[in-house]
Amino acid sequence: MDVSTGRDTRPSALVVYESHVESTETIARAVGRGLVLEGMGATVVAVGAAPPLRLVGLDLLVVGAPTHAFSLGRPRTRQDAVRQGAGSASSATGVRDWLTVAGATPCPHHRPLVAMFDTRVRSTERLPPSAASRGAHLLRHLGFSLVARPQGFVVEGPRGPLRREEVGHAVAWGRGLARACQGRLAAAPPPGPSSVAATTTTAARGWS
Numbered sequence: 001m002d003v004s005t006g007r008d009t010r011p012s013a014l015v016v017y018e019s020h021v022e023s024t025e026t027i028a029r030a031v032g033r034g035l036v037l038e039g040m041g042a043t044v045v046a047v048g049a050a051p052p053l054r055l056v057g058l059d060l061l062v063v064g065a066p067t068h069a070f071s072l073g074r075p076r077t078r079q080d081a082v083r084q085g086a087g088s089a090s091s092a093t094g095v096r097d098w099l100t101v102a103g104a105t106p107c108p109h110h111r112p113l114v115a116m117f118d119t120r121v122r123s124t125e126r127l128p129p130s131a132a133s134r135g136a137h138l139l140r141h142l143g144f145s146l147v148a149r150p151q152g153f154v155v156e157g158p159r160g161p162l163r164r165e166e167v168g169h170a171v172a173w174g175r176g177l178a179r180a181c182q183g184r185l186a187a188a189p190p191p192g193p194s195s196v197a198a199t200t201t202t203a204a205r206g207w208s
């Protein structure tokens with residue numbers, strides 16, 4: 001907080017998630033906690049309530065989605081999730097739609113750093129492809145700069161639950177994201193008040 005203006009000068013993040021059985025939402029909230037623990041402001045929001053991409057004027061955008069058919073969900077896979085017991089409200093829209101809807105472009109004046117995660121059943125590190133790898137590709141294609149490699153969090157089965165250790169991993173990942181973001185901001189602060197508080201230069205191993 002800047003005491004002279006009363007404005008919140010912390011670097012800030014928006015965490016946008018798609019979730020049908022709550023595993024991805026749980027991870028999104030844990031990532032948000034990690035960001036806050038490192039001194040960032042963080043808002044966590046379901047993709048159906050997220051602002052259009054061009055209006056995201058914060059320092060960091062984190063996007064999370066469940067892996068559906070080795071990729072981001074589509075209307076058909078979201079309906080499959082509902083048939084398997086998910087609430088129907090979550091099927092209306094998804095991260096793929098949010099990133100590819102006509103006019104989904106970054107703001108020309110301000111482009112947040114981005115990071116992408118998914119939840120998935122399989123724990124293999126590299127293959128097969130997943131929602132995070134697809135989402136990261138779309139974000140790069142839109143001109144965003146990734147602050148970390150796409151990250152997966154593992155569930156025990158298609159309807160969850162999350163593996164016990166994954167919430168802790170997500171908090172740690174959020175903390176690492178915050179440090180990497182703050183490091184980038186300190187190296188090249190954008191114009192505007194949020195650059196004032198960017199003092200940390202530590203870039204944890206594994207973060208780009």
Ligand SMILES: Cc1cc2nc3c(=O)[nH]c(=O)nc-3n(C[C@H](O)[C@H](O)[C@H](O)COP(=O)(O)O)c2cc1C
Pocket residue numbers: 018019020021022023024025065066067068069070071077078080081084119120121122155157158159160
């Ligand atoms: C239609 C459908 C397709 C899925 N396809 C995959 C897949 O290709 N690979 C995988 O690892 N998990 C797959 N899953 C499992 C989900 O990725 C996993 O259950 C995820 O954690 C669900 O997240 P949510 O609870 O936030 O909706 C699929 C689930 C559904 C419903």
